[in-house]
Amino acid sequence: MLMSEYHDWAKRLVDWTVKYYEGLRERPVRSPAQPGDTLHQLPLAPPETGEDMAEIFKDFERIVPEGMTHWQHPRFFAYFPANTTPPSLLAEQLVSAIAAQCMLWQTSPAATEMETRMVEWMRQALGLPENLRGVIHDSASSATLAAVLTMRERALDWAGIKSGAAGQGQPRIYASAQTHSSIDKAVWIAGIGQDNLIKIETDGNWSMKPDALAAQIKSDRATGYLPAGIVACTGGTSIGACDRIDAIMDIAETEGLYVHVDAAWAGSAMICEEQRVHWRGVERADSIVFNPHKWLGAQFDCSIQFLRHPEEQVRTLGLRPDYLETLGQDEIVNYSEWTVPLGRRFRALKLWFLIRSYGLEGLRERIRNHIAWAKLAEQRIAALPGFTITSNSRFSLFSFRWEPEGRDGDEASMALLEAINDDGRIYLTQTKHRGDFVIRFQVGQFETRREDVETAIAVIEEISTRI
Template sequence: MNWDEFGDWGRRISDWAQDYHLTVGDRPVRAQTRPGDILNALPVTPPDSPEDMETVFRDFENIVMPGITHWQHPRFFAYFNANAAAPSVLAEFLVSAIAPQCMLWQTSPAATEMETRMMDWLRQSLGLPAGFEGVIQDSASSATLAAVLTMRERALNWTGNISGLAGNPQLRVYCSAEVHTSVDRAIWISGIGQDNLVRVPISGDWRGMDPDALDAAIRADKAAGLTPAGVILCVGGTGTGATDPVDACLQIAEAHGLYTHVDAAWAGSAMICPEFRHYWPGIERADSIVFNPHKWLGVQFDCSAHFLRNPDDLVRTLAIQPEYLKTHGHDGIINYSEWSVPLGRRFRALKIWFLLRTYGLEGLRERLRNHVRWSEALHDKLAATPDFEITSTRMWSLFTFRHAPRGVSELDDLNLRLLNAINDDGRIYLTQTRVDGNLVIRFQAGQFETTEADVMMAYDVITEIAEALA
């Protein structure tokens, strides 16, 4: 295929994409294939001779699409949505076409300067105070890793990158049991070690970290000759939406001189609505904050917004400047590759620009408020249904529940069978988690095109299949 043919195929694929998004609700949400089906449909060896695009595209539809779980389905109520609003998709198309590598200001000034402006637009949208600066990471996992590396370097007086961890003090990082497993990975990769990730007990309806227990853990480690390095807080955890008491925990961390990172990967998007900001009071005390516009806000994956109260600490931790990466003759420029672990960077800011301009903050707020309102209605309806019980406090548009008929002792097994039957049915897609050791079913509304009818259909599917199992 050459560029002379690209226009025809570009139009055809654009039409296909439009039809896909308009009709995706007619498909089963989760892929219906069995393990190995796609692998076995693909030739074992690569082709020696070129094949025409007609054949390639036909195989895409016949081989690839049956094995796709449809994250853009309006009844995808599992995990957290990886949304793809139409303007964001168009921006990604343009970025793919021009294909810039945006590691330095000079390798694409527009990408760097738009990233600076878009991160400030997002800062204002969330109500964060002036002074916070931001960088777009690929995911919250990368932002958390960058934060943990910064914690490590600050605690070691910036010697870890040079001399390694051997012979240095044993570092400690504090979080609750509700944080995402990306925190564990960051602890592994940073060399701090799993045994030095201290799990602070949780309390309250929000299943958040107990501030008194956090203070006691830090004091005990200091008394034992260990070196506290940082605290990682959670706002809207994946399992139940767990949210730490941000203000109280940040005050304790500040009193002990510890670096703080707040993971609001999903729920951070909700902070564009002022009425939800009571979930993170005192956020201005945090050193590092991350949220994913590619989840609830509608920006195409991948796009993670990482805010820093003092970016100099991050740059001091990650920046490296061989001669071939220096920009001579320009002062005061930002090279965002010095703010992230990867050197290579995509032009992610363009899709934020497209999205915010075509929907506006009020258009996005309306969507989020609808998701929360419709989820609350489903929550209340299930709570009033015999043999169902709500198992965690509703947080924004997320709650957990289980089927608990009288006389049934093996509720974990029953609910796993119910979940599998729901997902095999194909009309909706849910996932499981555990609350206080019990297996429960998790519901979260956040797909960009979800309607009230889609959310209410979840009630019909859940109760219908539960009755059939009984």
């Protein structure tokens, strides 16, 4: 394709994008596709000669949109959102055009220094202390893996990266059952092992019990294990649970343990000062992660990790062979040394566009609306016949269960969820809470309006009455 042809097609793609967003409310939120539907429409072998872009785009329109669940749909109330916004879209187009590999300062001076400044902007926005520095990862899973590897190496006095973790003391990591599955995966990859991720008992508020944590650490030390770190959560994925970080930090500081706070979703809410009570004590943590791509409107992927002592993570992950040296510069920051991958995208640009376009106050207004509308939905659903709220609103997430008279609650709730999602007007997901099947409802899509939440309540009432 010639650049002149690219110019024409780029304009056509922008027109398609605008039309797509304008028509989202008319589309079913969850894809109606069945397994294999897309695969069967794709040729078994690649073409030997080039094809015309008109034919390629025609096939895109025919195959792809109907085979996608629409995460930017304003009635997407499932999972946590992966939002985007027009400013973020524009920034990503520019990043794609420049097509830089931002692994080093010398390969991307503006990207590196903009990342430094955008992390600083977000630190201020979240009310975190000046001594924290940070880096942008692709997702919270990568940030958590980096933190767990640092916990391991710190506990082993960095012997693991030289001689291997085998034969050293056995590190143990502590977390509550409300933490995300990425914690489990991180201990697998780090070679610590699932058996050494100890899930601490929670209290009636679904927070990790500090007394149980302290007792487990003491017992493990006496048994010969090597306590290495604690993962605390703010806004757990299942029901939004929050650990008491201040109490956890008291224990960690006494025991000399590294603490990583997983606030991947709810961290965005901390731009609203009134929400910061939910992570009191976080300024004492060694590592904090939150995802601007979940609730703030930065296009996926964009996850910020704040670090109290970044040199520990750089010591764990940093590697600078001769061919990656910047000659004549010893003190520059190369963020690839702070992360697992060497290759890095220019993720800071979309934050720059986003924050300047909406301002912090504009972003706060959206989050406050989402929190208020989730509370409204909780109250209205609680009043419907046969419905029970199983976990109250935490930020903008709550869960409920449908137990009509004479029917098993798990079976009825599952049938209701499938009927709602097959209907297509809204999209919800499920979790297990207290051993029961429950339905999650979270408000967070960037363009959601109160009328979309009202529609969701009406759909739930209508379908439960029908079935």
